[in-house]
Structures are given as C-alpha cells and as structure tokens.
Amino acid sequence: MANRPRALDPQASPAALFGAELRALRQRRSLSLAAVGRLVHVSGDLIGKIEKADRRPQADLVTQLDRALEAEGAIERLGRGVVNEDDHGGRPASAAPVLSPDDAPARLRQVIDTVRNGDHAMNDRADPGTLVSHALAAERVLPGVGRDARTPLYSSIAEAHQLAGWMSFDHGRPRQAERLLGTARGWVERATDPALAAFVLGPNLSFVATYGGDPALGVERAYGAIGWARRSGNHRLTGFAMAIGARAHARLGETDLCLDLLDQASTQLERHDPDGHDPDAHRWLSVFDRAALDGHRGSCLLDLDQPDRALAPLAEQERTSPHQFVRNRVIWRLDRIDALLRLGEIDQACADLAAATDTATGVTPRVLRRFAAIGLRLGELPRSAATTDALDRLRLLSAASA
Structure with a gap:
C-alpha cells in the first residue's frame, strides 16, 4: 500500500499554504509528483519538498507551475509571499x-497608538516600516533626552519594535518578526x-514560535x-501569557496541560483589578479580555480536535x-467555520x-492563509450551491488581496 502523504498545515507559513495549494491542485488533476516535475522540468522530489514547505520555489518555477496546473494566477499570487518572504517587511x-x-x-507614542489601532482594524494605517523608522529616530536623539524621560522612551522604542515584529509575522515574514522582536x-x-x-x-515570541x-x-x-x-504583578498580563502557553500545549496535543493553563488564565482575569494599573501604561494589553480568552479556548479545543466543544466559546467570543x-x-x-466543517x-x-x-x-497574509485553509477544506467536499458560492467568494477575496 502506498504511504499516505504527510498532512499539511496551510496556516503555518506562506510556504506551507503554497505547498498545500500546490498539492490540492495536483491531486485534483490526478497528477503524480513526477508528472508535475516533468511539466515544469524539475524533479518530482523537488515538487514534493515544495509541497511540504521544506524548500521554497524560485520565481520562474512559480510561474511555470501556475501555467502547467492551469491555476489562473492563484499559484503566482501565493508564490509572491514565498519567494519574497522577507523583502521590505519592517524596514524603515x-x-x-x-x-x-x-x-x-x-x-x-502617537505613532505606536495610531499603527496599533490600524493593525487591530486591518486598515492602511498599519505600517511596520513607519514604526521602525520612528523608533530609530528616537534612538538617535536619546543622548539629549532628560534622565526622567529616558527610561519610558526605552519602553516606547521596545514597544515600537515589538509591534513591528508582530505585524511582520502577520504579514507572513517570520524571520523578520524574530529579528524585530529580538531587538x-x-x-x-x-x-x-x-x-x-x-x-x-509570551504573546509575541511564543505565538510566533508556536504557529x-x-x-x-x-x-x-x-x-x-x-x-x-x-514579577510585574499584573494579573491580566499573567493570564495572557498563560493563554498563549495553552495555545502551544494544544499544538503539541497536550490536552491536560492546555486546559489547566486556560483555567489558570481565567482565574488571573478574575483577580485583575482594572483600577490597579494605569490604563495608558500598558495599552498593548487591551487586546486581552474575557472575550479574547474565550477565543483562545475555542482555538485550543479546535487544535485538540474537539470541534464540538470549541463552538460555544467561539460563539461567546463573537x-x-x-x-x-x-x-x-x-x-x-x-x-468557528472550521469547527462547523x-x-x-x-x-x-x-x-x-x-x-x-x-x-x-485589508486582509493581511496570515489572515488570508486562514481563509485559504477553509477553501482547501471546502474544495474536498462534494459541490453544492452553498460550497460553490463560498469558493467563489474566497477566490474574489484572494484576488482582491493580491
């Protein structure tokens, strides 16, 4: 009996999504790895490595694959994020x-707040390069900043690089994200x-590593x-770090450790005193609340292959x-859509x-990969009016976001 192909996670990276889409197209056309390789003049082994995201394709190969598989530009659009994964992201x-x-x-501070709000809303105000350029400009004038203002400015420079790193990850540039978060x-x-x-x-470097x-x-x-x-004494922040740890345990299939951390995160949120911390001091923490914890719980249960239990917390988050x-x-x-499927x-x-x-x-590449993963699931189902309409919507969204 032939070995079953290794399962792919199209959400893991731009290369993983490219590979998953390539495999889906190849299988829909009943082509072997060797057959696709012959069409584009490379080995079937290389095609297999690209499908598993073990190798990144060159730009000319992406174009050849799109034409050979009659993908109508879909492979070329995905290939841009793979070939140019770290180009331009997070640069001044x-x-x-x-x-x-x-x-x-x-x-x-004003730039960070504007870009952070734009990032949450996925609009065009979210530009990691703007953050980095302002952080570098602030660094250049540090010697002239008064002693009392210097330490808070250190924190703002750190926060600017943190947010730029997170956005680089969201834009499909994990190596750029690691560098900026390290800074x-x-x-x-x-x-x-x-x-x-x-x-x-935690919420940044841990999540980037996990996903x-x-x-x-x-x-x-x-x-x-x-x-x-x-050490900071902030229960809300402790709960956030625990929720992200739970996401990592879920990816490892460690159910008990995952659920225990989620329960601890819930306890930390209950202990949080909203009046005990200056709301302007940790603005980046606004993204974590009871609704977000429900979302993280639903994602964990989905990763643990418990879609029936994931629905309720995801609905509550919504x-x-x-x-x-x-x-x-x-x-x-x-x-939630994944759970329903x-x-x-x-x-x-x-x-x-x-x-x-x-x-x-304003869909970012990471979010677009999530949509594409849903499309791959739908593509495996028998066609109906509902699935056809859904796949058409996904194609329009992908084209509009290219």
Whole structure:
C-alpha cells in the first residue's frame, strides 16, 4: 500500500499554504509528483519538498507551475509571499522622520497608538516600516533626552519594535518578526520593564514560535513570560501569557496541560483589578479580555480536535468581543467555520463564511492563509450551491488581496 502523504498545515507559513495549494491542485488533476516535475522540468522530489514547505520555489518555477496546473494566477499570487518572504517587511520608511529630544517621546507614542489601532482594524494605517523608522529616530536623539524621560522612551522604542515584529509575522515574514522582536527584547532590558518583557516573550515570541512550526519552543517562551508577568504583578498580563502557553500545549496535543493553563488564565482575569494599573501604561494589553480568552479556548479545543466543544466559546467570543478588534474577530470566526466543517455543518459554515468575507477588509497574509485553509477544506467536499458560492467568494477575496 502506498504511504499516505504527510498532512499539511496551510496556516503555518506562506510556504506551507503554497505547498498545500500546490498539492490540492495536483491531486485534483490526478497528477503524480513526477508528472508535475516533468511539466515544469524539475524533479518530482523537488515538487514534493515544495509541497511540504521544506524548500521554497524560485520565481520562474512559480510561474511555470501556475501555467502547467492551469491555476489562473492563484499559484503566482501565493508564490509572491514565498519567494519574497522577507523583502521590505519592517524596514524603515524611505522618508526618515526627524525628532527632537523634546518631542520624541510624545511623537513616538502617537505613532505606536495610531499603527496599533490600524493593525487591530486591518486598515492602511498599519505600517511596520513607519514604526521602525520612528523608533530609530528616537534612538538617535536619546543622548539629549532628560534622565526622567529616558527610561519610558526605552519602553516606547521596545514597544515600537515589538509591534513591528508582530505585524511582520502577520504579514507572513517570520524571520523578520524574530529579528524585530529580538531587538524589542534588548530595549526591554534597558527599560527594566517586566510587564513589557513578559508581553514580548509570551504573546509575541511564543505565538510566533508556536504557529511558525515550533510549539515546543512556544511552550518554553510562554513559561518564561509567565515568570516575568508574575514579577510585574499584573494579573491580566499573567493570564495572557498563560493563554498563549495553552495555545502551544494544544499544538503539541497536550490536552491536560492546555486546559489547566486556560483555567489558570481565567482565574488571573478574575483577580485583575482594572483600577490597579494605569490604563495608558500598558495599552498593548487591551487586546486581552474575557472575550479574547474565550477565543483562545475555542482555538485550543479546535487544535485538540474537539470541534464540538470549541463552538460555544467561539460563539461567546463573537458575542462579546469589542468591535475594534477586527482581525481577531475574523480569525476566531474562521475557527468557528472550521469547527462547523469538521462537524459536517456545511450549510451553516458556508453562511458564516459569506459573513466573514463581507466583513474582511485589508486582509493581511496570515489572515488570508486562514481563509485559504477553509477553501482547501471546502474544495474536498462534494459541490453544492452553498460550497460553490463560498469558493467563489474566497477566490474574489484572494484576488482582491493580491
């Protein structure tokens, strides 16, 4: 009996999505790896490695594959994110800002807040290059900044690199994300801010590792973050680090450890005193609340292959989540659609997908991969009016986001 092909996770990276789409197209055309290789003049072994995201294709091979498989541009669109994975992401804007020692703290703070709000809403104000250029400008004037303002500015520079790193990950550039988050950690050490250290190490570096294919490293980073969060005395932050640790345990299939951390995160949220911390001091923490914890719980249960149990917390997240967190609402709606598909609730899943595609604007590559993963699941099902409409919507969304 032939070996069953290794399961692919199209959400793991741009290369993983490219490989999953390539395999799906090849199988729909009943072509072997060797047959596709002959069409584009490479070995079948190379095609197999590309499908498994073990190799990245060259630009000319992407074009040849699109034509050979009659993909009508779909493979070429996906290939741009693979071939150019780290091009331009997080680099300073061409017009470098000029800051003075007096205005640097306020101007950098304003840029961070504007970009963070745009990032949550997935709109065109979210530009990681703007963050990096302003952080570098602030760094240049540090010698002239007064002693009392210097440490808070260290934290803002760290936060700018943190947010740029997170956005680079969201834009499909994991190596760029790791570099920027590493820079953020260096500035956190100068700021001696245990809360920001926990945030960079846990909700950022841990999540990037977990969903970049190394959940064991994600666990390690999350537990380091929990320690820093406890030192900060912020229960909400501790709960956030625990929720991200639970996501890593779920990816490893460690059910008991995952659910225990989620319960601990819930306890930490209950202990959080919203009046006990300056709301302006940790604005980056606004993204974690009871609704977000429900979303993380639903995602964990889905990763643990318990779609029936995932539906309730994902529905609760949808009901109570603040509307400004557009990206998170869309992602968790896609998790709910995934759960419905696994449970055979095809018509409801397609109806929810129609709503999700109508809501999604300014879709980032990571979110687009989530939509594409749903498309791959739908493509495996018998065609009906509902699935055909859903697949057509996904194709339009992909083309509009190219």
